[in-house]
Amino acid sequence: MLDRPGPTGGPAKTGGIWLFIVRRILQGLLVLVLVSIVVFAATQALPGDPARAILGRGATPASLAALREQLHLNRPVVEQYVTWAVGLIHGDAGRSFAAQEPVSKLLGDRVINTAFLLLCSGLISIPLSILIGSYAALWRDRPFDVATSLITLVFAALPEFVVGVALVVLFSTTVFHILPAITLIPPGGRPWEQPVAIILPTLTLVLAVTPYVVRIMRASMVEVLESDYVEMARLKGLPERLVLRRHALPNALGPTFQVIAINLAYLAGGVIVVEYIFNYAGIGGALRDAVANRDIPVVQALAMAIASLYVVLNLLADIATILVTPRLRTRL
Amino acid sequence: MAVVSQVVTPEVVTKRQPTGALIRRALQLRRTQIGLGLVLVILAIAIIGPHIAPHGGNDFVGTPNSLKVPGALFGTDHIGQDVWSRFLHGGLTILVLGIAVGLVAAYSRNVLDDILMRAMDVILAFPQIMLALVAIATVGPNPVTIILAVGLTTMPRVARVTRGASQPVVERDFVAAAEAIGVPRFRILLSEIFPNVLSPLLVEASLRLTYAIGVIAALAFLGFTTNPGAADWGLMIQENYIALTVQPWGVVLPVAAIALLTVGTGLIGDGIARAAAGIDRVRGAA
Numbered sequence: 001m002l003d004r005p006g007p008t009g010g011p012a013k014t015g016g017i018w019l020f021i022v023r024r025i026l027q028g029l030l031v032l033v034l035v036s037i038v039v040f041a042a043t044q045a046l047p048g049d050p051a052r053a054i055l056g057r058g059a060t061p062a063s064l065a066a067l068r069e070q071l072h073l074n075r076p077v078v079e080q081y082v083t084w085a086v087g088l089i090h091g092d093a094g095r096s097f098a099a100q101e102p103v104s105k106l107l108g109d110r111v112i113n114t115a116f117l118l119l120c121s122g123l124i125s126i127p128l129s130i131l132i133g134s135y136a137a138l139w140r141d142r143p144f145d146v147a148t149s150l151i152t153l154v155f156a157a158l159p160e161f162v163v164g165v166a167l168v169v170l171f172s173t174t175v176f177h178i179l180p181a182i183t184l185i186p187p188g189g190r191p192w193e194q195p196v197a198i199i200l201p202t203l204t205l206v207l208a209v210t211p212y213v214v215r216i217m218r219a220s221m222v223e224v225l226e227s228d229y230v231e232m233a234r235l236k237g238l239p240e241r242l243v244l245r246r247h248a249l250p251n252a253l254g255p256t257f258q259v260i261a262i263n264l265a266y267l268a269g270g271v272i273v274v275e276y277i278f279n280y281a282g283i284g285g286a287l288r289d290a291v292a293n294r295d296i297p298v299v300q301a302l303a304m305a306i307a308s309l310y311v312v313l314n315l316l317a318d319i320a321t322i323l324v325t326p327r328l329r330t331r332l
Numbered sequence: 333m334a335v336v337s338q339v340v341t342p343e344v345v346t347k348r349q350p351t352g353a354l355i356r357r358a359l360q361l362r363r364t365q366i367g368l369g370l371v372l373v374i375l376a377i378a379i380i381g382p383h384i385a386p387h388g389g390n391d392f393v394g395t396p397n398s399l400k401v402p403g404a405l406f407g408t409d410h411i412g413q414d415v416w417s418r419f420l421h422g423g424l425t426i427l428v429l430g431i432a433v434g435l436v437a438a439y440s441r442n443v444l445d446d447i448l449m450r451a452m453d454v455i456l457a458f459p460q461i462m463l464a465l466v467a468i469a470t471v472g473p474n475p476v477t478i479i480l481a482v483g484l485t486t487m488p489r490v491a492r493v494t495r496g497a498s499q500p501v502v503e504r505d506f507v508a509a510a511e512a513i514g515v516p517r518f519r520i521l522l523s524e525i526f527p528n529v530l531s532p533l534l535v536e537a538s539l540r541l542t543y544a545i546g547v548i549a550a551l552a553f554l555g556f557t558t559n560p561g562a563a564d565w566g567l568m569i570q571e572n573y574i575a576l577t578v579q580p581w582g583v584v585l586p587v588a589a590i591a592l593l594t595v596g597t598g599l600i601g602d603g604i605a606r607a608a609a610g611i612d613r614v615r616g617a618a
Binding site: 159165 | 465467542576
């Protein structure tokens, strides 16, 4: 894709793209550093004593002192942060209070499970929404478009736990009894060994994300279809299929990738609720439990994991946008 | 329900639109009317509900998780409370929290706008619910935490739209003219710029409201509510979820209410957006 000639006739400058990617990676790292400061500040440096908050009212002075020592709370804030951040870079996120295990060991499998769930949702929702959005634009103001517009509007407004619970009521417990209401992944097991059990969580996430992408894809496609170059391509007598595939679609995809990234990253937040509904052993469910147990090291590690996912997805979207937009590619 | 406000286009702000006319035109659209109807029904339930509920929100009326308890229309919940009464009592929390979140977001938008634009990008790098969870993990699920966490994370998104909408307006001649005749800066902001960015702001506000309701309800559903034990729709879903097979009403009623509320605000937002962008006007004229 990189060596395809640009619209000016010359070959696209690949060096520009690599420079751009390196710059975006550095920006992403900067955001992660800032995020880590926010996470750290929110969990450890707030007024109040985390040790007391963790141990509760009945804590003895000795246990409080021991926990403060374990959390390095008696050291300056900056030093605490550096210790934590350096540990994080080395893959050591501290020990969980609740499980008394290293956080990395506790979360390793769960990261894979969540990644798989997100991957499935993305693989279904992205092509689906691009397809629906394009056809809605193509058949603008016809029944398909009007129906899609209303349906996406409704689903965009629904919080994903409402969608998830409704799906469970519909398919598992009350109306039909065809799909399992919870996803049981045995320790050491993998989600792809239970394809039936991940249908509902995946469907919930797909329904949560698709409406936004459909709407953006439609808007973007409508604009492209009215452009001069599509008009030109049609006047040249190109078959409509070719006009759509070669001229309209690639240009409409540019803005859509941004929205897809934002929404996939948004999924990283959505999984918290969805995994909780389906008792899915992923990082979202783990975050909910860690917050309930006030397991600060786990909360910190998960917050960083979810934020990293966010940054990486945004990065990928920026690169994808550049790749599908020749204009941007040559300007680099 | 992500951070998208695809409906706000730059040309919206280039025409001056009195707010009254905008809202009147939005109300002529069928979707706005339906949305408003839905929201009003839910508001009525939230406000009037506690007064017409046959039992108190925490009264024990019969066997837990039973559908056949005399006097309990939708049966009893997981600890024998009347589902219907608890449902009628539960709407107020979401309403009060929703309004408080709106106020926090609106107020801090003005105060913090420019200075924090960079910091906002960082906040935007988080899923909103995660930041709220981090805050709850630290200071516990009290109302102030939830309002501030949801409000402050809503703010950057609104601020972004405000900033984007204001930029073209600032460049225009009437702002330069006002500056030339020496109108004070805050008066220019209030009487020249603000009316011109009001329509995208309204659209964004209704989008954010929909989303804030979702986040607050989701937090309660995860078990982090301002007042454990009190009636609250999100919490009701969580409490009764485990008994879904035997007693669906305890889950279905609050789920339906939250769904209608968010769809209602969503429809209103879309109606305002369409009126602002003049989509239906163009189609009507053509």
